[in-house]
Amino acid sequence: MRIKPLDRSIFKEHITINTIADAIDKKHIYIYCPICNKSKYSRSKVLHIHKSSANLSNRLEVRKGHCSTYDTTFNISITDDTQRL
Numbered sequence: 001m002r003i004k005p006l007d008r009s010i011f012k013e014h015i016t017i018n019t020i021a022d023a024i025d026k027k028h029i030y031i032y033c034p035i036c037n038k039s040k041y042s043r044s045k046v047l048h049i050h051k052s053s054a055n056l057s058n059r060l061e062v063r064k065g066h067c068s069t070y071d072t073t074f075n076i077s078i079t080d081d082t083q084r085l
């Protein structure tokens with residue numbers, strides 16, 4: 001039996017990404033996305049920005065991603081390695 005691939009251009013597959021926030025300030029959490037590039041022709045990473053609720057402490061935040069190609073969930077660790085702005 002041959003398996004016919006789905007046409008994946010018509011829907012976004014879901015991916016969960018476990019990552020560490022690059023930076024945080026009182027308003028936002030900043031993450032360079034491991035999968036989003038600025039354009040087809042660029043390898044520069046896109047910075048995704050989420051609300052931080054004025055909480056700068058180390059913790060885990062689970063957020064829906066802002067990725068263009070995939071439907072993503074981010075498990076964002078805010079650690080000692082996360083830059084405080």
Ligand SMILES: [Zn+2]
Pocket residue numbers: 033034035036046048065066067068
């Ligand atoms: Zn992304």
